[in-house]
Amino acid sequence: MKKIVLGSLVTIFSLACFGSQVFAADEGIQKMFRVYNPNSGEHFYTANNNEKIGLISAGWKDEGVGWNAPKKSKNAVFRVYNPNSGDHHYTTSRDESNNLVKNGWKDEGVGWYSSEIRTYPIYRSYNSNAKAGSHHYSAYQNEIQSLVSKGWKNEGVGWYSLKQGDWEYGTKEIWVPNIVTVIDQPEYTTNDWAYTLYTFPDGKQFKSYHQIGTTEGDAEQQAITDYADKLDSEGKLNNVATRDVYKNVTHPAITHTEDRGSYQIVIDESNIIWK
Known part of the structure; x- marks a missing residue:
């Protein structure tokens, strides 16, 4: 039962998080988060931090950042969902995703984008015995080789990421309102x-x-x-x-409202800082 709930949450999040537009060139950079469902064995990948947090709160394990992806490019990675098994599949092939949709999978549009600079591959492997999590994707060849040694099939490169490395978002100062009610004359x-x-x-x-x-x-x-x-x-x-x-x-009391907010430092996703 828990497995069905977890899968359903992924589907609900996807409706709000993804579109289907494909852009013309690599633009920007974003972290691709990786989470793991210990009940089904599925790894799930998303650029949406809220989606990641929602799944972790539902029992998924946070496995950090899988790779770095462009925010926009002309090479889309399509995301489809199997409502029967709770499995997700990701592919740059529209033909492959369309074929799965014809077989009952749900089209969840563009999950993220593949880099046009084919320097940093994301490898793909397949487990024919797995009902959910039958495909695994990784930026690390040694992880794929470890799976292959256990019977998984190496399916080569799934798509391409941007430069691998440690980076973080910059920060910016914004005004955060705090509306309070001030009592001029009590009741x-x-x-x-x-x-x-x-x-x-x-x-x-x-x-x-x-x-x-x-x-x-x-x-x-x-x-x-x-x-x-x-x-x-x-x-x-x-x-x-x-x-x-x-x-x-x-x-009744006589009151008025005041904004007693303050300037706060928040994450600025438009500012990428490489370490």
Whole structure:
């Protein structure tokens, strides 16, 4: 079950990470990350750091950088996925990828690009007994030879990378916002007049919301007057008790927002520094 989940995650990530456009020349440089699924035996390769992180969090093993690839070139490496086995295959041959798609594999477009300068090969080997991870790709011949000694088939060069070596992205300073809410006046509660309660000798009660100087509560006040006149005409109006009723009213805080951000140093992928 875990194997199916891991494979599904790769497919989900691929929809957002890859397109199908092919460019005319080597442009830029990017690290090609390599991760390993200990459940299926598959190695997976991606230029997308978020995709790599997602797979590692799902149980894949981080194996670092496999090679360096151009960000753009006219030589695309196509990526296809087998939903039945969870396997991925990578090839510069559109005919090969199309043939796999006809046989039920899913076309995931361009995974990355091969260098037009054919100096640094990425070797390809094949294990006919493996259901997933049947192909392995490496910049190192000794790794391929080790697999061949265990029964894998050497399939030569899969594509080409850029210069092998240790490098890192440069950095740049950017403003990172931090929007905070500042309280100018905190929330507070007051005990405000709500209404006046009139209690007549016969026990009948009326609420009056009338406030002097306003028309608010005029209807209730008129009803009280009318009832008082009725009792008075019947000789039953001895005494009317009145009581003011108060209620707690919460007043919301008065606030404003401020950007209390700061300048921070972040990775600049457009700046490659060779060590």
